[in-house]
Amino acid sequence: MLNRNPGHELSLRVVLFHQALADRLGINITDHKCLGILHEEGAIPAGRLAELTGLTTGAITAVIDRLERAGFVCREKDPKDRRRVIIQPNMEKAKNEIQPLMEPMIQEMSQLMSSFNQQELEAISRYIDKTIHILEQAASKLQKAKNTSRDK
């Protein structure tokens, strides 16, 4: 343990873990998180990915270019609307290359969570939900301020 503030130390370790994972996969840390969204959501248009992450469409295009080059996604015509392009994640490649790297950590987290009683889990769940909300709002403010100053 390093920092006195546990929240700072946690965010440091989240970033360093994801950096290490992204380095192993040969992609950027944000690319990997966008890929995570595609794994949860399935194939979606690039615009929807921009919406979910708060990244600009320009930034999302760069993310998808890198993921496509690395073979983790491909651009496909939307079967529901052939004029639209959707981003299709390569689930097979993720299962073979990403899951084995994350699995030990996921197992340990699952073991940790099973060590808490119901009341404790409720407190932790409230902490996580509220923190997600705070970070989402804070990121959105930073991104908006950046885009506004860029547009000037």
Next chain:
Amino acid sequence: MLNRNPGHELSLRVVLFHQALADRLGINITDHKCLGILHEEGAIPAGRLAELTGLTTGAITAVIDRLERAGFVCREKDPKDRRRVIIQPNMEKAKNEIQPLMEPMIQEMSQLMSSFNQQELEAISRYIDKTIHILEQAASKLQKAKNTSRDK
């Protein structure tokens, strides 16, 4: 909220917040977290920063180069050992440029934490400490495996 797994969603939001912050500062996400360590630890040698983050000395050199170019740190001779170089964070610049961007989020997190009772705080604290430990170990394994395969 997006992902079904709250731990995944939390890590996504941690990464996206730090990405947005790093974008605003014109540095990389890992650069910003290394800078956070320097703000907590004070001036330390590059080797110590490598040790604390698990990054290779090569990666740390690149981090320090970028932080130095952006004016957030400078390389100085260690007053205790003039043959040694230490990384000195520019606290004034951090106070003027980084703190105002983080302050609203820190305030909201502090408000959130004060809404929990002692028992809840203990559970949350155990969750955070154990998660830090799990992520630290997992990152270390990924980094070691990468360095080993690189050495081959």
